[in-house]
Amino acid sequence: MDIIFWPITNHVKATINRTFEGREAWQIVSTSVTTVVVVTNLFRFLFQKEENIIERTKKTAFKLLRKIPSIKKKIDEELETVTKNFEDSMKNKTKDLLYITQLPKEGMGKEAIFKSLDENLSLGNYDWKGGQVSGAVYYFNQDLIDLVSxxxxxxxxxxxxxxxxxxxxxxxxxxxxxxxxxxxxxxxxxxxxxxxxxxxxxxxxxxxxxxxxxxxxxxxxxxxxxxxxxxxxxxxxxxxxxxxxxxxxxxxxxxxxxxxxxxxxxxxxxxxxxxxxxxxxxxxxxxxxxxxxxxxxxxxxxxxxxxxxxxxxxxxxxxxxxxxxxxxxxxxxxxxxxxxxxxxxxxxxxxxxxxxxxxxxxxxxxxxxxxxxxxxxxxxxxxxxxxxxxxxxxxxxxxFGRDQYVQATREIIHTTRYIEKGLRRMKGIFVFGNPVTSVVAIGSKDFEVYRLSSALEEKGWNLNALQFPSGLHICVTRQHTQPGVADKFLDDVRDCLDEILKDPGLPVEGKMAIYGVAQSLPDRSIVVDFTRIFLDSMLYTPVKEIKY
CATH class of the missing domain: 3.40.640.10 (Type I PLP-dependent aspartate aminotransferase-like (Major domain))
Incomplete structure (x- = not known):
């Protein structure tokens, strides 16, 4: 082995010596350090990350593209628009109420606190008690509320x-x-x-x-x-x-x-x-x-x-x-x-x-x-x-006790299977896999399924949006086992589908269009920015402070 590699080693040594011949010590040191840094980063890029090299290359390319002034300006403008949209949405939800931005000098009385509490809790637009929301609230019973309170x-x-x-x-x-x-x-x-x-x-x-x-x-x-x-x-x-x-x-x-x-x-x-x-x-x-x-x-x-x-x-x-x-x-x-x-x-x-x-x-x-x-x-x-x-x-x-848990489970699973069976019979949509408990997810090969989400929202339903691939799901709770709720959901889905399938090629509009665009963006860091802006909007406070 030594006989084989000896000429190669001598050649490499000779090349290095020629390269640095006549150079000062600081030049040799700085070149060596730069070479080590470049080689180390290249090694990390190629071998030490989870994604394959194509994904890593794409991420690096998009990161560099975002530094180009014209592209950076365009992205910043879009992010400002998204920020305004999210903040405007929150403003509209709270426009009739005052924000308390300073601690009151004298404590509020019980009556005033409960009045403000009731005003805050009345802001939502969805009838979750009536079963028009996927998941979120799994049970609502006044006797149980009185007990836990x-x-x-x-x-x-x-x-x-x-x-x-x-x-x-x-x-x-x-x-x-x-x-x-x-x-x-x-x-x-x-x-x-x-x-x-x-x-x-x-x-x-x-x-x-x-x-x-x-x-x-x-x-x-x-x-x-x-x-x-x-x-x-x-x-x-x-x-x-x-x-x-x-x-x-x-x-x-x-x-x-x-x-x-x-x-x-x-x-x-x-x-x-x-x-x-x-x-x-x-x-x-x-x-x-x-x-x-x-x-x-x-x-x-x-x-x-x-x-x-x-x-x-x-x-x-x-x-x-x-x-x-x-x-x-x-x-x-x-x-x-x-x-x-x-x-x-x-x-x-x-x-x-x-x-x-x-x-x-x-x-x-x-x-x-x-x-x-x-x-x-x-x-x-x-x-x-x-x-x-x-x-x-x-x-x-x-x-609750075991018997009541079993009965509640029976009602929820029965309702879920009933909804699943009804959805499978409808044209234009399909059910993902075989659900085992309370979640039924649907997609479409005929139209952009987020259109169905928007249409159902207009009828008062709040479902969960899925991505990769696009889809929706409903998570069935005790609220959906109330008489007539499951049938109303199926009827509303059917009516929405009848309208959508008249022109299945139409694009998504409204807030679900943003969700669809975000899903298609190859640079996922922009989606991270969108999400951070949305989280910021949840804690929106008026620019003009309304002091107590």
């Missing part, structure tokens, strides 16, 4: 961060967790904790398995395998915890994750396998039994995200609608997230993250031992937590 009143100033002061809150949280574990067939070793919602539950699972893999397996470049239909909270977790996501496409017909590509994505850096039961976009469920087998074979924890439909799926067999097993009965399933504040019908702000074994929950915790304020430990993202949220969740679950 009274319970929250008793516990509104409590905080489980201080267990010595409020040990009863810890007991109530433990009971919520244990009841939920029982519903998902967890064994005696299964544990969990409450969080503020599904996103936090997912964040906690990702942190736990990242830290577990680092400690037990020495993995320092953690990756998680995630179907593209999994909740965006996994992407948030990846940003927070420096995880690399292996995004796996779905089968376009079944809308379930492609298991062949899923298996290929598992490697020595994989710390977590993700499956949805069901996923948010289409309401379909991944083949969790096979993913469970992957987890056992490769010794990687499997997380099942049941945030959306978990408190339906655990009652469906008893309600007469059996589905494939998707809980702790599968040996590879290591953790499950389920939202009590959805089909658990508890007030907003509660979810449960469960683990098959206590060793995993230990890695969810955050512990600081060197703080001058003392040893600090917290089970989730928050330090202080509202004890009232724990208490009202506990009270609502106990008040």
């Amino acid at each position: 009274a319970v929250y009143g008793k516990t509104s100033y409590t905080n489980p961060l201080h267990p010595d002061l409020f040990p009863g809150l810890c007991k109530m949280e433990a009971e919520v967790v244990r009841m939920t574990i029982d519903l998902f067939h967890g064994g005696p070793d299964a544990v969990g904790s409450m969080t503020s919602g599904g996103t936090e539950s997912i964040l906690m699972a990702c942190k736990a398995f990242r830290d577990y893999a680092r400690d037990i397996k020495g993995i320092t470049h953690p990756e998680i395998v995630v179907p593209i239909t999994a909740h965006s909270a996994f992407d948030k977790a990846a940003q927070f915890f420096k995880l690399k996501i292996r995004s796996i496409p779905i089968d376009p017909l079944t809308c379930q994750v492609d298991l062949v590509k899923y298996k290929k994505a598992i490697n020595n850096n994989t710390v977590m396998l993700v499956a949805s039961a069901p996923n948010f976009p289409y309401g379909t469920m991944d083949n969790i039994s096979t993913i469970s087998e992957f987890g056992i074979r490769y010794e990687v924890p499997v997380h099942v995200d049941s945030c959306l439909g978990g408190f339906l799926s655990c009652f469906m067999e008893e309600a007469g609608y059996p589905i494939p097993i998707c809980d702790f009965r599968l040996p590879g399933v290591t953790s499950i997230s389920a939202d009590t504040h959805k089909y658990g019908y508890t007030p907003k702000g509660s979810s449960v993250i469960m683990y098959k074994e206590k060793k995993y929950r230990h890695y969810q915790y955050t512990v600081s031992t060197e703080w001058p304020g003392g040893v600090y430990g917290s089970p989730s993202v928050s330090g202080s937590r509202p004890g009232g949220n724990i208490a009202v969740c506990w009270a609502a679950m106990l008040n």
